[in-house]
Amino acid sequence: MKFMTLMLISLVIIAMSSAYPIRANTVGSFGEMAQSCVPTKLLPCLPSITTGGDPSTECCNKLVEQKPCLCGYIQNPAYSMYVTSPNARKVLDFCKVPFPSC
Numbered sequence: 001m002k003f004m005t006l007m008l009i010s011l012v013i014i015a016m017s018s019a020y021p022i023r024a025n026t027v028g029s030f031g032e033m034a035q036s037c038v039p040t041k042l043l044p045c046l047p048s049i050t051t052g053g054d055p056s057t058e059c060c061n062k063l064v065e066q067k068p069c070l071c072g073y074i075q076n077p078a079y080s081m082y083v084t085s086p087n088a089r090k091v092l093d094f095c096k097v098p099f100p101s102c
Helices: 002-016 039-051 057-065 067-075 080-084 086-094
Strands: 022-028 031-037
Touching (some): 039 086, 057 067, 057 086
């Protein structure tokens, strides 16, 4: 069990350190602005996603910050399982971040 958790965490770190950041476009009052989506900013959420525990305040803050990026993460096979897993949905609910409809 510990070995599997270690392997999962290693996989996440490797996948999240990808050289290709995901881009999300948000439209603000001054027109279209591109936001850089960096999956490693969500590392504070990893323990909650892997174990199902309550997320930290830092995790919730990062989720709110990265909310426009969630659809991009879902569409990326390297990250989708971390956003769509049952524990990830619990983290989103706990942090009051709605699950995106992409």
